[in-house]
Amino acid sequence: MRRDQPLARPEGFREGVRASIPLCIAVGAFGISFGVLARANGFGVLAPIVMSLTTFTGASQFATVSILGDGGGLGAAVVAALLLASRYLPIGLTVAPALSGRFHERFVASQLVIDESWAVANRGDGTFHRSTLVGAGLALYLSWFLGTVAGVLGGDFLGDPKDLGLDAAFPALFLVLLVSQLKTRQAVAAAVAGGLIALALTPLTKAGVPIIAASAACLAGWWRR
Amino acid sequence: MTDVWLAVLIVGCGAIIFKAAGPVVIGGRELPVRAIQLVGALAPALLAAFVVTGTFSTNQDLTLDARALGLAAAAICIALRAPLLAAVVAAAAVTALTRLL
Numbered sequence: 001m002r003r004d005q006p007l008a009r010p011e012g013f014r015e016g017v018r019a020s021i022p023l024c025i026a027v028g029a030f031g032i033s034f035g036v037l038a039r040a041n042g043f044g045v046l047a048p049i050v051m052s053l054t055t056f057t058g059a060s061q062f063a064t065v066s067i068l069g070d071g072g073g074l075g076a077a078v079v080a081a082l083l084l085a086s087r088y089l090p091i092g093l094t095v096a097p098a099l100s101g102r103f104h105e106r107f108v109a110s111q112l113v114i115d116e117s118w119a120v121a122n123r124g125d126g127t128f129h130r131s132t133l134v135g136a137g138l139a140l141y142l143s144w145f146l147g148t149v150a151g152v153l154g155g156d157f158l159g160d161p162k163d164l165g166l167d168a169a170f171p172a173l174f175l176v177l178l179v180s181q182l183k184t185r186q187a188v189a190a191a192v193a194g195g196l197i198a199l200a201l202t203p204l205t206k207a208g209v210p211i212i213a214a215s216a217a218c219l220a221g222w223w224r225r
Numbered sequence: 226m227t228d229v230w231l232a233v234l235i236v237g238c239g240a241i242i243f244k245a246a247g248p249v250v251i252g253g254r255e256l257p258v259r260a261i262q263l264v265g266a267l268a269p270a271l272l273a274a275f276v277v278t279g280t281f282s283t284n285q286d287l288t289l290d291a292r293a294l295g296l297a298a299a300a301i302c303i304a305l306r307a308p309l310l311a312a313v314v315a316a317a318a319v320t321a322l323t324r325l326l
Contacts (some may be wrong), residue, residue, distance in 0.1 A: 003275045005306055011269050014307055017309065019309065020312065022278045022309075022310050023313070026313075026317070028323065042229065043229050044229070047229050047230060047233050047259075049282055050233055050237075051233045051236070051237060052228035052229075053239045054233070054237035054240070054241065054305065055233075055236050055240045055241075056240065057240050057263040060236055060240055061236075062310050064232050064233075066234050068232055070226060073248075074228045074231060074232055076238075077248075078232060078235050078236060078239075079231075079235040079280060080267075081239070081240075082235075082236065082239045082243075082300070083245065085239055085240040085242075085243050086243055087271065088240065088243040088244045088250075089243050090239065090243070090267050090271065091244075091247075091267075091271065092244055092246055092247030092248055093247040093251075093265050093267070094247075094248040094264050094265075094268055095247070095248060095252070096248045096251045096252050096253075096254075097253065097254065097255060097256055097261075099248040099250075099253060100252060101252070101253065103249065106248045106252035107245050107248070107249055107250065108243075108250055108255065109243045110245045110247070110248035110252075111241060111244055111245065111282075113244055113248075115275060118317055119272065124264025125265070126261060126262075126264060126266075126268065128243070129266075129293070130233030132257050136314070144281065151260070155236070157229060162324070163312030163320075163324065165278075165317035165318060165319070165320030165323075165324065166317055167290070167292060167297030168280070168291070168292045168316040168317055168319075168320035169313045169316055169317045170275070170279050170297065171275065171276045171279035171280040171292065171295075171296055171298035171299075171316070172295065172296060172298075172312050172313045172315070172316030172317070173309070173312075173313050174272045174275040174276045175272075175276050175296060175299050175300065175303065175312070176299065176302075176303055176312045176313070177272055177308050177309075178269060178273055178276060179271040179303050180315065181268060181269045181272065182269065186262070186265075186266050187265075187266060187269045188269075189266075190258065190266040190269045190270040190273075191269040191270060191272065192269075192273070193270065193275045194270030194271065194272075194273040194274045195273035195274060195276065198273070198277045199277050199281065199287070200280060200283065202277075202281070202282045202287055203285060203286060203287055205285075205295065206285070207284065209287065210274060210278055210282075211274045211275070213271070214227035214270050214271060215267055215270055215271055215274075216270075217266075217270035217273075217274075218263055218264070218265075218266035218267040218270045219266075220266070221264060222266060
């Protein structure tokens with residue numbers, strides 16, 4: 001039996017799709033703005049679409065096209081993007097026990113993990129639901145891809161997603177899911193430490209470092225158990 | 226190969242490897258209890274970091290802007306036990322309205 005969860009959500013492929021619909025709107029809108037920015041920064045039509053289909057993580061993609069577009073050079077762009085993507089190493093560890101099956105099944109499912117699908121499939125007790133993750137991941141993948149195509153081809157019909165407040169949708173999602181997890185002292189300690197580390201490092205380090213450093217906060221309270 | 230395609234190739238490979246490493250190496254296996262406790266605490270730590278950076282940072286600067294009010298609206302929804310959708314929509318709406326003013 002699972003523990004009582006005030007914010008418990010149903011699980012499964014369909015539920016994953018359903019839970020991610022509001023996020024798909026936001027992710028699709030940012031896909032459009034990624035396509036627009038990439039096109040404006042000399043990435044052409046095909047490269048941004050290929051990037052959305054393979055890289056599939058917005059922060060790294062935005063970093064790549066903005067740094068290259070601003071003349072920052074290939075090295076700087078790649079380092080920044082890889083630092084941002086490195087958070088998927090600890091995130092991948094958290095979902096690994098839920099991803100059973102053969103090599104190619106595990107591999108494909110792992111590529112559908114992004115911040116939002118990971119958050120939606122999180123049960124709140126440290127475990128994850130595979131079908132929920134795949135459903136949410138596929139819906140978000142499709143939104144990101146279609147958004148990118150629309151942005152590259154259609155241009156700027158939507159304007160800035162920030163005018164619609166869509167950039168605030170993501171921290172709101174993460175807050176909802178964070179609150180549903182604060183059931184043990186260890187979880188609270190990890191959350192407080194993780195938030196403080198990220199806050200303290202933001203002005204001091206490159207983007208991406210605060211997040212990866214915050215993952216060390218999972219050690220808070222751990223060794224005393 | 227142009228810089229654009231090199232970047233697409235390197236960043237793409239990096240992202241794929243970072244995502245796949247955990248699931249491909251230890252996928253489906255039960256971890257030892259101590260490891261489960263550790264990995265279980267990764268989620269709240271990362272979620273808190275996402276909340277903080279998504280709300281209070283712009284590039285490398287700490288900023289206090291409309292997103293903070295949006296997050297406060299989401300917090301109120303959570304306190305009222307509203308569903309996830311309501312919290313997300315409220316955050317976006319309050320942020321957009323604040324920017325209009």
